[in-house]
Amino acid sequence: MALRGSTASLFLIAVLLGGCSFASDVLWPSVSGDAPPAPPAQAAPPPASAPVQTAQVAAPPPAPSPAAGLQPTGTYVGQKVQQLRSELGQLEGVVNQRSAQLQLIRNATTENSQRYHGTVAAITTRLQLGTTPGNPVLVQQWNQAQADLDRISTDIAAMNSLANEVAADSALAAYLLDAARATYTLSGAIDEDHRQIAILEDQVNKAVVLIDRQLNELSEDISRQTTYVGNERANLTALSLSIKNGELYGGSLANRAYRAVGDPGAGPAVVGGGRAAVIAPDGRQPLVVIRFDQPNPPYQQALYTAVAKALERRPQAQFDLVAIASNQGANTGQAALNQNQSRRNAERVLRTLTDMGLPAGRISLSSTTSTQTPTNEVHVYVR
Numbered sequence: 001m002a003l004r005g006s007t008a009s010l011f012l013i014a015v016l017l018g019g020c021s022f023a024s025d026v027l028w029p030s031v032s033g034d035a036p037p038a039p040p041a042q043a044a045p046p047p048a049s050a051p052v053q054t055a056q057v058a059a060p061p062p063a064p065s066p067a068a069g070l071q072p073t074g075t076y077v078g079q080k081v082q083q084l085r086s087e088l089g090q091l092e093g094v095v096n097q098r099s100a101q102l103q104l105i106r107n108a109t110t111e112n113s114q115r116y117h118g119t120v121a122a123i124t125t126r127l128q129l130g131t132t133p134g135n136p137v138l139v140q141q142w143n144q145a146q147a148d149l150d151r152i153s154t155d156i157a158a159m160n161s162l163a164n165e166v167a168a169d170s171a172l173a174a175y176l177l178d179a180a181r182a183t184y185t186l187s188g189a190i191d192e193d194h195r196q197i198a199i200l201e202d203q204v205n206k207a208v209v210l211i212d213r214q215l216n217e218l219s220e221d222i223s224r225q226t227t228y229v230g231n232e233r234a235n236l237t238a239l240s241l242s243i244k245n246g247e248l249y250g251g252s253l254a255n256r257a258y259r260a261v262g263d264p265g266a267g268p269a270v271v272g273g274g275r276a277a278v279i280a281p282d283g284r285q286p287l288v289v290i291r292f293d294q295p296n297p298p299y300q301q302a303l304y305t306a307v308a309k310a311l312e313r314r315p316q317a318q319f320d321l322v323a324i325a326s327n328q329g330a331n332t333g334q335a336a337l338n339q340n341q342s343r344r345n346a347e348r349v350l351r352t353l354t355d356m357g358l359p360a361g362r363i364s365l366s367s368t369t370s371t372q373t374p375t376n377e378v379h380v381y382v383r
Helices: 001-029 077-130 136-183 191-245 300-313 332-355
Strands: 269-271 288-291 319-326 361-372 379-381
Touching: 077 136, 077 191, 136 191, 191 332, 269 361, 288 361, 300 332, 319 332, 332 361, 332 379
Parallel strands: 269 288, 319 361
Antiparallel strands: 288 379, 319 379
16 A cells, blocks of 8 residues: 555656646746747737728629610511610710719819818918918918819819710710600511610610709709809918918908898098098098008908908998098198009008909099098098
8 A cells, every 4th residue: 555655646746747847848948949849829819909801892783774685576676776775775884984973073072172171271270370471381381272272173174074975975865765766656566676665765764864963963063163163262362361461361252151230330440540530522431541651551450350341231332442642741742752652552452452352343443632641541431
């Protein structure tokens, strides 16, 4: 019994020593230079942040046209049917191609519009927070916005070209419809010929509906995008003036959303120092009085705000710019110089208004002299 116990003890010790050897081989590098045994291969779990790859299922091809399976009948009318079937197949392929082209143009317009508005938003944000006049970074961004708007104009041209092609498809569809209906009157037809003609007529009518829908969509898109580009070009012009002066004004005066509001009952906006309002000879009160008592008075923001409010009340309002030259204590030569300088000041204000989007045809210029004003002024009246 003792021998058996000793033998069992020795066997247990050998097993434990072997396990320690295996553990040592795994935990400690081999000093003999041999590579340690490789652990058993296990499948590594996918990282948690790895995106799930989904299989891209291709869209099923369009169902074949019922006209594609029409078989020749051997009659003269059957030959006409086969000819119309071939032309209809070409038309249906072209219609599908036009739809794909329209979608590509829309996608390009969407990308260009998003890029354009992102650039304009960056410019507006910088101007809103405050920046230096003529900031070169904003000038570069403005050029980029202009390029994006030009790309949208190119998309409009592509839509116009596509509309012409769809109009040609419409003429072809009308011809096929008339030809199919005329085939009914041909002699020598069998019942199968008339059945096939009816199928062709139905398919042509479906093509006509698709073509009309394409024409309507293109017409709406062209009209919408043309108006949009025209408005944004005016807004870019106003934004260019804001960049030049380093001050945010707003959208183009030509694109403002007009709404009726009550009369504010306030006096004119006076730029260059406050004083009593000047009344025109016809009894009108000036909307804005700009005093040129310094080389470059900052009148743009006050002028934009006043004119914008006037357009909100009267969308069809027109404006009179009156250049007032000061003759207070001036000799003949000085009075002439004041008149020339006053006209140039009025022309400068006119350019500012047109840059803000106000059509030049709604602005009139005139000049006069006054012994009551100490400096040259420009008065803006609503007409």
